[in-house]
Amino acid sequence: MIDAHIHLDDERFDEDRAELIRQAKTAGIKQFITPAVAVDGFAKLKKLSVKYPSITPSYGLHPYFIEQHKEDDIEYLDLWFSANQSCAVGECGLDFFLKDLDKSKQQYYFAAQIELAKKHQLPLILHARGAVDAVFNSLKNADYFNAMIHSYNGSIEQTKQLLDKGMKFSFGGAICNPKAHKLHKLVKYCPLDCIMFETDAPDQNLYPDYKLRNEPVNLVRIVDFYARLTNQGFEWVKSQSSITCLDFFNYKKN
Ligand SMILES: [Zn+2]
Numbered sequence: 001m002i003d004a005h006i007h008l009d010d011e012r013f014d015e016d017r018a019e020l021i022r023q024a025k026t027a028g029i030k031q032f033i034t035p036a037v038a039v040d041g042f043a044k045l046k047k048l049s050v051k052y053p054s055i056t057p058s059y060g061l062h063p064y065f066i067e068q069h070k071e072d073d074i075e076y077l078d079l080w081f082s083a084n085q086s087c088a089v090g091e092c093g094l095d096f097f098l099k100d101l102d103k104s105k106q107q108y109y110f111a112a113q114i115e116l117a118k119k120h121q122l123p124l125i126l127h128a129r130g131a132v133d134a135v136f137n138s139l140k141n142a143d144y145f146n147a148m149i150h151s152y153n154g155s156i157e158q159t160k161q162l163l164d165k166g167m168k169f170s171f172g173g174a175i176c177n178p179k180a181h182k183l184h185k186l187v188k189y190c191p192l193d194c195i196m197f198e199t200d201a202p203d204q205n206l207y208p209d210y211k212l213r214n215e216p217v218n219l220v221r222i223v224d225f226y227a228r229l230t231n232q233g234f235e236w237v238k239s240q241s242s243i244t245c246l247d248f249f250n251y252k253k254n
Contacts, residue, residue, distance in 0.1 A: 001238055002031040002245040003219050004170040005091075005125065005150040005198035008055055009034055009045040012202040012213055021052055024216035028238070030054060032216065033198075033249060035091035035125050037062035039073050046084060056249065058125055060090035060113055063106045064098070074112045081120040087249040089117040090125030091150070094138070097130035107138065114142040123147060123248055132158050139165075148248060150198055156189055163194060168248055170196040173214065176225045177207035188230055192237065196245050197223050 003024075013020060024032075035058040036045045042059055049057040059080055061069045081089070092113040094106050117124045124147035128135040132154040139145055145165035152169035154162070162169075174180060175187055187195075199222065201214035206221060223241070227234040245251075 001029045001219055001223060002033065002196070002242050003029055003199055003201075003216060004033050004148070004196035004241075004245055005172070006032045006034055006201050006216060007037075007203070008032050008052075008201070008216070009036065009041060009048055010202050017048075017052075020216050021054060024219070025054065027217050027220050029216060029219050031056055031245075031251075033058060033087060033125070033245070035060060035062075035088070037091055038065045038068050039076055040068075042080060056087050056251075057085070058088040058090055059084070059086050060088075060092040060125065061109050062091045063093055063095040063101060063110065063127060066101050066106050066109065069109055074109070074116070077113070078116055078119070081116060081122070086120075086122060087251070088123045088125045089113050089120070091127050092124065093127035093149075094131035094134050095127060095129045096134060107134070110135075110138050111142065114138060114144055117146065118142065118144050123250070125150060128152075128154075132162075136162060148196065151200055151204065153183060153186070156186065159186065159189060163190070168194050168196060168244065170198040171222070171226065172198045172200045173204050173206035173218065173222055175229070176222060184229060187226065192230075192232070192240050193244055195226075196241050196248070197226065 032055050034055050036042050045057045049055040095101055126147050126149045128149045148168035150170045151172050199214055199219050205212050205214035227237045
């Protein structure tokens with residue numbers, strides 16, 4: 001299994017990262033797609049990915065930290081991609097859910113990162129909270145759709161259009177809420193070969209323990225919940241979603 005989106009570089013894992021990775025590996029989770037969120041975290045993530053080969057790094061500027069990003073960061077990111085291995089560009093995208101994040105500034109940094117993805121021939125790891133249409137518009141402006149939206153929660157109508165462009169989605173702990181009927185409908189609508197699974201740990205812990213730290217090993221519960229929800233075998237889902245991940249992130253190793 002591969003965790004398609006986890007912030008293993010987060011300081012909330014500094015105390016027990018090695019133990020949590022060991023635990024997850026024992027449970028069958030082999031790789032962790034770990035996206036950086038701001039330039040000041042790049043060095044730490046790179047170092048961690050050397051120390052733990054199961055951490056697959058991606059680098060980007062997250063819209064949540066929009067006030068922290070500087071004009072120069074785009075050029076820095078460009079140089080970084082030339083000098084360092086990255087499985088994608090991101091986490092980047094748009095967050096229109098949090099009202100105090102400057103929308104036009106977000107769009108500027110997002111558009112610049114789509115161009116970098118094009119230039120370096122990398123897929124995009126997208127955050128699209130309350131902004132699926134706007135994210136799709138930015139991609140359309142650049143005519144670039146080699147992208148996955150993490151913690152996806154769009155409408156069926158939006159999903160149809162994104163699937164038409166070959167986009168991928170990842171689903172996390174939110175699907176484990178037995179009352180998330182709308183999300184369950186969406187998850188069932190998406191073909192398995194367009195789906196990956198993520199924990200987004202340390203955030204987004206599973207129902208009902210929202211206040212606790214989410215942990216890497218919880219990926220097993222998410223995949224298991226999905227398999228039961230869609231009446232598919234756990235092993236089948238596991239292998240198919242891993243293939244999707246390997247393909248999308250263009251793994252050279254396994
Ligand atoms: Zn994230």
